[in-house]
Amino acid sequence: MKKFFSFVVVLLFFFSSFAQNQDSTWFVNNYTKLEQYIPMRDGIKLFTSIYIPKDQSSKHPFLMTRTPYSCAPYGADKFMPVWRSYKMAYAKENFIFVTQDVRGRYMSEGTFVDVRPFNKNKKAHLNDAVGQGKEIDEASDSYDAIDWLVKNIKNNNGKVGVTGTSYPGFYSTEAALSGHPALVAVSPQAPVTDWFIGDDFHHKGAFFVMDAFSFYPFFGTPHPKPSTTYTQGFSFKSDDNYNAYLKTGALKNFAKLMGDSIPFWNELYQHPNYDEWWQARNARNGLYNVKPAMLWVGGLFDAEDCFGAWNSYKANEKQSPQTNSRIVMGPWYHGQWSREGSFLGNVRFGSNTSAFFQDSIEIPFFNYYLLGKGNTSNIAEANIFFTGENKWHRFDKWPPENVQEQNLYLGSDGNLSLNEKPNNLKGFDEYTSDPAHPVPYTQDIHFRRTREYMDDDQRFASRRPDVLTYQTDILDNDVTLAGPVIADLITSISTTDADFVVKLIDVFPDDFKYPEDVKGNDENYPMGGYEMLVRAEIMRGKFRNSFSKPEPFVPGKITEVKWELPDVAHTFLKGHRIMIQIQSSWFPLADRNPQKFIDIYKADDSDFQKADIRIYHDGANASKIILPVLK
C-alpha cells in the first residue's frame, strides 16, 4: 500500500501536459473548495475536503473517498489534481468530489485503528436517530459523513457514490455497510480485506515481512493530534532487500529495529494465529444485506490485495445474494487500472486494458447510478481479462458455470500430466530448504518489493536445487483457467514446520517473440522459453488444518497440505506448457519459517534449521494441483 501511496504522489508531481494544463485551469475555474470538519455521532470531527462545482443549473451527486493517506493538499485554495487522471470525466459531469481523512489520521480527530472491525451490534444505533449511539466503526463514520453532506451541501441530487483503492478500498467496503439510503453506488478497488489469509501482510499465515516492514515505520508512527504530516521511523540503509532482511534475521530483530512506538506492529506480534482478534479484522464479516450497487475491482497481478478483490466479491455474492454486485478483474498491478495498462513487466496484454476499464466500466457505472445517465448493460456480472489469449470475457457468474475441476498430477522426472494419476508404488522428489539460503522471490538485486514479480520469468528459480519443477508436454490445445487453483501436496518433512509455495507458470515456446507492434516495456527481454508466473501462493505448513490452531508436523510422516491460490484468468495457449514449481521459501516477500514448530514472532536466530522436504507422487500419495478448466 505504501507503494501505491507513493505512486500517487509521483503521479501528482510529474505528470503534466498541455491538455492537462487546460484541464487544470478548467477545474480550478469551475470548482470551489470547502474544507470542513464533519462531526460524528460521538462528537469526534473528521476533516473533509469538498470540491463543489460552480454550476448550479442542475443538482449534482457526490463521489467520496475516505482515506488514511491524507486528503492533501490542505488549504481552501489548493486543489487536488483531478485533471491528472480519468476522474476528470466526473468533473465534466459536475460531480461533487469529497475526500475525508479517516478517524485518527492526518487532520481528523479521534483514534485510528488499523482495519477497524465492523461492529454488527451497532446497527440498531444506525437505524436510530443519528448521534444517539456512541459506538462507532468505519461504517458509522461513513454514514455520518454522508448524512451531513446530503443535508448541508446545497444543490446536491441526494445521491452518493464511494470509491477508493487499496486501504481506501477497505473504507469503500465499510461505507457500503453503512446502510445510508443516499449511498447508491460503491466501487471498492483492491480492497484490503483479510490481513491474515491473503492481503498485504500475511498470506495463509505467512508474514509478508518486506511489505509490512517498509509500510509501518511511516504509516504507523504515533499521531497524537491532528496534523498534516507524520514522522518517518526506521528505514534500512540498503539497496539489497535480500541481503538486508537475511542479515536482520529472526522477526524479533525486526521488532527491535522498529522500536515499540507503533501500536499495530506490536499487536501483530501478539497474534501469530488466526484468532478472534484477526477474525474481527476480516472485512467480509459485514457483507450482509448490502444495499448499494457494488462494483468490485482488482488486478490479477496485484501483489497486495488480489485476494481482497476476488474474495470480497465472492463474500458479497454468497452472503448478500440480493445485492446488485459485479466484478472487474484485469491484468493489473495494484492500482494499474488508473494508469497505463498495456503490459506488466515483460508480459504484454495487446491493448490498453486500463482505458477499457475506465471508459467502458467505471465511468458508465457511476454516471448511471449517480446521474441516471446512460445504462450499465455493457457491464456484465463478471468482466474478466484473460492473459495468454489477451481478451476480455464476460460471465453471468464467477467462477463461470462451465468450469470443471481437473487434476494436474505431479509425476517422476519432472513430468506433469492432466488427469493421469500416477500408479507407481514409490515416487517422490526431495530438496533441502535452508533458511540461510532462502529462494529469492525475484531475481534482480533491488530494495523495494517489485510489482512485476507477479508475472516474472521463473527461470532463475527452476535452476535452483531447492526448487522442484514439473511441466506438461507441449499443449495440443488451449487450456483456459477461470477460478481458484487448489494445491494439494502430499509431503513429509524432516522437522516440525515448513512453508510451501506453489507457483503456476506458463512456459512460452522456445521461439516465442512478441510482434513489434504490441506495446511493451522496451527492455527486449528474451521471451523464448519465458516462464511466466501466472499465480503463486504460500502456505505456512502448521496452518494446514486450521489457521486458528496450528499443528506441528511429525518428522518423516506423510502429511497432506492443501490450500487455495487466488483465482486465475489465464489461457495457456497451444504450443505452450503448464509448469508447476514448489519451494519452501519466497524471500524476503514472506518471512523465513524457522522450520521448527514455534511462535515465529518469538523465534531466535538459533531456532532456524534446515529441513528436508519430500513431495510424493505415487499412486497412494498423488500430489496434485486442481485446476478450474473452462470448457
Add this chain to the structure above:
Amino acid sequence: MKVFLRLTLQVFFFFSFTSSFSQIQNSDFVKENYTKIDTTITMRDGIKLYTIIYVPKDQSQKYPFLIERTPYSVRPYGDNNYAKRIGPNAALMLEKYIFVYQDVRGRYMSEGHNKEVTPYIPNKKSNKDVDESSDTYDTMDWLLKNIKNNNGRAGLYGISYPGFYATASLPGAHPSIKAVSPQAPVTDEFIGDDANHNGAFFLLDNFDFMNYFGKERSGPTEDYGGSMFDANTNDVYSFFLNLGPIKNTQSEKYFNHRSYIWNEYLAHDTYDGYWQKRNIRQYLKNIKIPTLVVGGWFDAEDLFGSLHTYQAIEKQSQVNKNFLVMGPWTHGAWGRNGWNKFGTYDFGSNTSKYFQDSLQTKFFNYFLKDKGSWNTSEATVFETGTNQWRHFKQWPPANISEVSYYFDSNKKLSNQKNNTVNSFDQYVSDPANPVPYTAKVQGRRNNEYMVEDQRFAASRNDVLVYESPVLNEDITIAGPILADFFASISTTDADFIVKLIDVVPPEEINATNPSKSPVSGDFQRLVRAEVMRGKFRNDYVHPEPFVPGKISEVKINLNDVCHTFKRGHKIMVQVQSSWFPLVDMNPQKFMRIPDANENDFQKSTIHIYHDKNHASKIVLPVLK
C-alpha cells in the same frame, strides 16, 4: 572464438564510420594508397596457400612486411576487391607497410588439410613434415624474392586463433622475422584456453563455435556455407540442460560426427598426446625475436594463452626481447577504437587507443623500420580497482609476497587458520540444477560474466561463500592466484570452481556509472574464477577417482590478475561444483565423460574443510 570473429567484423564497421583519423574517413584510402595482389604461394610440399598482399603505391622507400595468417578467411577475395581497412590498427595503415594476409593450410582458399592448432614438428625430416612454422618460413621466402621494394624484415600479429599462428612462426623462424605480436593466442587447449580449463570442457563456447568452424570442406572455397545445424535459442542454460550428456551433441540433429575437431575433442578427454603435441609453449625456447604478447583481463577465451605464452618465452629464453601487455579487455577489445568502460567498470581513459598508439604502433615501427624509440617496460599492465596503467620490470612483479586467506566457519575468510578439528561446510551438487555461470538469460555466452555481480550465486545452497572483514587498507594483488583446499565428496568425481570476488560498496559503482540504473547493495564483482575437473587434481594425463568420503587436497591455479581491493571493500571467495553451461556438467562419477549416459549423472555431497589439519585457503600475490 566465434565471438572474436563477430568482433572483427564490428571493428571494421566502427572503423569506417567513427575513426578520428580524418584521412580514413575517405573509405577509399586503401584503394588509393595500396595495390592489392591476390596470389598463391607454394609450400615445400607443393601445397598452395592463398595470399593477399597490399603493397604501398608510394615506391619511393622500402617497406617491411606485416603479416596476419588466419583460419577465418582473408576476404575480400579478388584483385579489385579492397578491404576498407588493413593492418592491426589505423596508425600502421597510415604508416605504410606491405600488409600480407594468408589463409592457413586447409582453410578457405588455401589447399591442403587443416589441423586443429597444428602441432609443431621439432625435427623435420622431409618436405612432407610441414607445420605452421614451415608454412610461415616458406611464405617469407617467397615474399622476399617476389615482392619488390621490401626492406628484408617482417612482423607477424594476430588475435585469438591468428594469435596462435603468430606464436607458431617463432620456433624455427625465418631470419627475416624481426617482430611478433601474439595477441590472446590460443596456446594450450586442455589446461587453460578455449576448449578446456584444467580438463573441464567449455561446452557453451565450443558447441557454438565448432558448429561453423568445425565444418569439413571438399576443397578450397570462399565460403563454407554457414553452420552445420540450427541450434538457435535465447536461453543456453535450458538448451544444454535439455540436451543432456555431451554424447548427445553427436546426435543426427547436431554434430552427427561431421566435425573432425568436435570428434577429436570428445575423443581426447585427458591430457594425452593429442593435447600435449598442441601445447606450443614447449617449443618457445631461445626466442630472441622481439615479442609483444597482448592479452585482456576479461578475455573469456584466451587469457591463459596470453599469460603463458609470455611466461614460456621468458622462462625458456635466457636472452629475449619479450614484452607483456595486459589490459582491461575482453577478447580482442584492444583492437577497438574505444574501450573506456566494461560492465560496471569505468577505466577513466581510452585503454585500447593507448595500446594502439603507445605500444603496438611503436613496437612494429621500431623493430621493423628503425623508427622512433622503444623503451617500454617489460610488463605494461592495467590495474583494475584503481584503474591505472602500471609498468613493471618483470611479471609477476618482484615485490610480491604470497599471503594466505583461510576459509573459516560462519562464512568467514580469515588471515588465521581455524585451529579446531573437523570443521567443514557442505553442499549438494545436483546435475539436474547446475549453478548458472551468469544470472542473465542469454542465447550465447556473454563477456560480462567475467565481472558480473555474484549475488545470484551467493543466494544458493550449493555455493559456499567466504568473506573477509572490511579492509582497512588497500590490498593490491599482482600475479597468479592459488586455491588450495581440502575436499571430500560422496562420489568418485566432481568439479570445483573457485571465484575470487571484490565486494564493492554500491556508491562507488554508481559514482562511476551515473547514467545507468543504480546498482544496489554490496556488489559482488567477480575478479577471477577458474574450474578444476576433480579427477585431474594430481595429474592431467592420468585422472584419478576420488574415494568417497576421503579427504583430498585440490589445488587450482587461477589466472593472474592485477587488482586492488580498496579500503572499505571486502574480499570474498565462492566455491561451487558447476558453472553451467560454460562448462559441461560433470556426471560426478569417475568415467570418460564423453561416454556418459543420462543415468550416469548423480548428485554428490561435497565437504570443504577448514580445520587445523585441512586448512583450505586461497593464496594471493600481494604487492608491497
